[in-house]
Amino acid sequence: MRALVVDDSRAMRSILSRILAKAGADEIWEAGDGREAIARIESSGSPDLVLVDWNMPVMNGLDFIVALRRNTDWRRVTIVMVTTENAQSQVVRALAAGAHEYLIKPFDECALLEKLDLLGLYSPEQAGRSALALNSQGHI
Amino acid sequence: MSVATEQFQYVQELVRERCAIVLREDKGYLVESRLAPIAHSLGMDGADAVLRRLRASRDSHLEQQVLEAMTTNETSWFRDLRPFNALRDCVLPDVLRQKHTDKRLCIWSAACSSGQELYSVAMLLEEHFPLLQHGWDVQLIGTDFNSEMVRRATSATFSTVEVNRGLPASLLVRYFDQEGANWRVSSKLRQRVHFMRMNLVGMWPALPIFDIVLLRNVLIYFDLGTKRRVLARTARQMGVGSALFLGGAETTTGLCDELEAVSSGGSTFYRLKRGDR
Numbered sequence: 001m002r003a004l005v006v007d008d009s010r011a012m013r014s015i016l017s018r019i020l021a022k023a024g025a026d027e028i029w030e031a032g033d034g035r036e037a038i039a040r041i042e043s044s045g046s047p048d049l050v051l052v053d054w055n056m057p058v059m060n061g062l063d064f065i066v067a068l069r070r071n072t073d074w075r076r077v078t079i080v081m082v083t084t085e086n087a088q089s090q091v092v093r094a095l096a097a098g099a100h101e102y103l104i105k106p107f108d109e110c111a112l113l114e115k116l117d118l119l120g121l122y123s124p125e126q127a128g129r130s131a132l133a134l135n136s137q138g139h140i
Numbered sequence: 141m142s143v144a145t146e147q148f149q150y151v152q153e154l155v156r157e158r159c160a161i162v163l164r165e166d167k168g169y170l171v172e173s174r175l176a177p178i179a180h181s182l183g184m185d186g187a188d189a190v191l192r193r194l195r196a197s198r199d200s201h202l203e204q205q206v207l208e209a210m211t212t213n214e215t216s217w218f219r220d221l222r223p224f225n226a227l228r229d230c231v232l233p234d235v236l237r238q239k240h241t242d243k244r245l246c247i248w249s250a251a252c253s254s255g256q257e258l259y260s261v262a263m264l265l266e267e268h269f270p271l272l273q274h275g276w277d278v279q280l281i282g283t284d285f286n287s288e289m290v291r292r293a294t295s296a297t298f299s300t301v302e303v304n305r306g307l308p309a310s311l312l313v314r315y316f317d318q319e320g321a322n323w324r325v326s327s328k329l330r331q332r333v334h335f336m337r338m339n340l341v342g343m344w345p346a347l348p349i350f351d352i353v354l355l356r357n358v359l360i361y362f363d364l365g366t367k368r369r370v371l372a373r374t375a376r377q378m379g380v381g382s383a384l385f386l387g388g389a390e391t392t393t394g395l396c397d398e399l400e401a402v403s404s405g406g407s408t409f410y411r412l413k414r415g416d417r
Contacts, residue, residue: 086300086321087318088312088313088316088317088318088323091309091312091313092313094309095309095310095313099309101308101309102309102312103304104300104303104304106301107301107304108301108304110216110305111301111304111305111306114216114221114305114306117221117306118218118221118306118308124220125406
């Protein structure tokens, strides 16, 4: 699994990257804002999973999702928004823009792994190996 | 402050007798941490002081507080996921076919803790089995030993940390109302569930015959004899074609001859053997 972590906090990027490594991600890229993330995808290709913060300088997470979804080449990317924005209306907006899942900060490691499990990107029984199911809606 | 051997043996016997929970000798630290909030609320030094007071007074309210503190209430939405996939893809379609004339569906979340398991089932029914809204009598019952957990399950109010644990965002949006910093299950779902206090190793109240029983991650705390008794009583509450789900580390093998394992979609559940009902 190739994953991209987009967050303006270096500490948060590091935490998320560590959890993704535990979930079996082979390659983990990091970007500090939406525009940097778009540039990374343009140069390196599409990741399987993006974890993206909402509030960031230059380009925020919501605009990043909209931009990503506009490009047909990137439509298969699974997106999880990871943010302190905790209003229900914001969850609705993120899902409507194209996020598959939404995780409210603060969260613990289990919470993120459970989200990845819902999306078919991690299996507790096969920890350490990535179980990809691209474009899964994680729909129960 | 550590718990003296005398007090530890007292609480060990108390939880064994009242809840059939086996507390190993090396669990002194657990007693200390679980009883610390009670000690704090009573202005006492620690668990040892709480247990000394309980031994001297036999105060039934304090005893219940201690017992409830010693029970484990770990839970999350759609916990372990695979059992819910098996429910959706295999068990529920079978049960609904069998009961299409009777139109009655009973599901029991035994040891339901704060209710996430039963509400997860309620959401799953709502999402995937809309036919149940047409003339079906659906009973979703949750029971727990801990009265505080029953109160919390009934209130259906959860923190952000709790809704982060395994709940798909699409369902958070559809079945919850935000109330300040918390999230409350919608009244539509709340009306469909019923929670009550029940001790699995004590007297059982009158219960219906169930089509699906979720008794997950409970047996692991019991000794062998208690596991057998609870499984035998549970089997008596199961109807024809019903299914029992246990925790991933639990089994009926060697404990209950009436039940046999069935595997589906990465999950194992148990059915009554043919002729046993």
